[in-house]
Amino acid sequence: MPLNLFHDRDGLPRIxxxxxxxxxxxxxxYGGQIVSWKNHRKEELLFMSSKANWKQHKAIRGGISACFARFGDLGSLEQHGFARNRMWSLDRDPSPLPPPxxxxxxxxxxxKSTKVDLKTPHSFEFRLRISLSADKLILIPRVRNTDNKAFSFSFALRNYLSGSDISEVRIEGLETLDYFDNLMKRSRFTEQADALTFDGEIDRVYLHSPNKIAIIDHEKKRTFVLQKKGMPDAVVWNPWAKKAKAxxxxGDDDYKIMICVSSAAIETPLFLKPSEEWMGYQELSTVSSSYCSGQLDPRKVLYGFH
Incomplete structure (x- = not known):
């Protein structure tokens, strides 16, 4: 399948x-970040900030990025890890993954970790396969410990999905789960609602979430299906009006059209002995859904859709 590498007008190499x-x-x-995903109708499925800064070497607000890694409790590292602010390379030897x-x-x-990067406390190799088909976007992250001692780390794939109106979005698959509320000093609660809806700021880490989560956009009659392995938690975030303006x-109104749902391993850090490798998996797909006509069966989306 075609793969093209070029530099855009801002000098950023992209594939x-x-x-x-x-x-x-x-x-x-730069950052190994996915900044666009369009379906066969040329509809953009990912959110990108209207104020995204493409010209400075900094993670761009939106798309899909890997949050790696906060080792232990080292607070000196960037909030969402340093991988988003590093230049990646093409991996010429992706073994042991099978060919696409x-x-x-x-x-x-x-x-790869470098000795000049003093913010990297351990030696590692972080590989990421990004695979596109007609109706799916698949990410396979792998982290290998190339150090002579064990280390642990947290990890997330931060997904900014495009929506029509955040007040018309519901997330199914998180009901009855415990979660940390970052707006309440990481206090622990249990989700009581049948589905998660949005009417204000939210910043939660849902623990031991299912391998399938449905993000239903009633206005667009479209459902994102997020499937994941190796990342037991899920993070849901929306800054709402006040924090968006700050x-x-x-953009001031960007919060209305963004759905940020991340696959993550946060509560229990991932642990690697020397030479060990961790591998995760995330698959995003879309299915048509109609809230008004009742054509969507959430049980089918969450448990039986292929």
Whole structure:
């Protein structure tokens, strides 16, 4: 499948993935960040901030990025890890992963620790495969411990999905789960609602979440299905109006059209002995849904959809 590497007008090297039915994805080597995912109708499925800063070497608000890594309790590291603020390379040896399927367009990226990076307390290799098909976007992150001692770390794939109106979005699959509320000093609660809806700021880490989560956009009659392995937690975030206005790289009204749901391993850090490797998996897909006509069966989306 076609894979094109070029530099845009801001000098950022990026990779364009395409597939025969017309879907596409754009990946920046800086941060290993996915900044666009379009379906065969050329509809953008990812949110990007209207005030995104493309010209400075800094993680761009939106798309999909890997939050790696906060080692232990080292508070000197960037809030969402340093991988988002490093230049990645093409991985010429993605073994032991199998070759991509014939109907997939893929790219393999790698980020290695360096001795000059004093913020990296351990030696590692972080590999990321990004694979595009007609109706799916798959990310396979892998972290190998190349140090001579064990270490633990937290991890997340931060997904900014495009929505029509956040007040018309509901998330199913998180009901009855315990969660940490970051707006309440990480106090622990249990989700009581049948589905998560939005009417104000939210910043929660849902613990031991299912492998499938449905993000239902009633207005667009579209459901994102998020499937994950190796990342037991899920993070849901929306800054709402006040914090959106205070955020320099977020438009005042951007919060209305963004759905930020992350696959994560936060409560229990991932632990690697020397030479050990961890591998995760995330698959995003979309299905048509109609809240008004009742065509969507949430049980089918969450447990039986293929």
């Amino acid at each position: 364009i993935l395409t597939e025969p039915k017309g879907s596409s994805a754009e990946v920046l080597l 399927l014939d109907n997939h367009s893929s790219v393999d990226l790698i980020l 955020n320099p790289d977020l």
